[in-house]
Amino acid sequence: MAQTVLDPKTFAREIDPLDKIDDHYPKILLSMDYMDLSHKGIKQINVLDWLVS
Numbered sequence: 918m919a920q921t922v923l924d925p926k927t928f929a930r931e932i933d934p935l936d937k938i939d940d941h942y943p944k945i946l947l948s949m950d951y952m953d954l955s956h957k958g959i960k961q962i963n964v965l966d967w968l969v970s
Contacts, residue, residue, distance in 0.1 A: 922948045922961065935959050 922928040935944045936957060946954075947964040954961040 919946075919948050921950050922946065922954060923950060923952070928954065932956055932959060 919927055919931050922931055931946055931948075935946065936959065938944065944959040945967070946959055946961045947967055948954075948961060949964060950961070951963050952961075
C-alpha cells in the first residue's frame with residue numbers, strides 16, 4: 918500500500934513486485950488515489966473504498 922502512486926517512480930516501486938508474481942490470484946494495489954491506475958490485471962483501488970466494501 919502506498920499513500921499515492923501518482924508519481925511514476927512510486928507507481929513502478931509498488932507495481933513491479935506484484936507484476937512479478939506468476940499466479941492467477943487477484944492482485945490489488947491500495948492507495949489513497951481515486952484515479953483508476955489499474956495495470957496489467959493489477960487493480961488499483963482506493964483504500965477507503967476497499968475498507969467499506
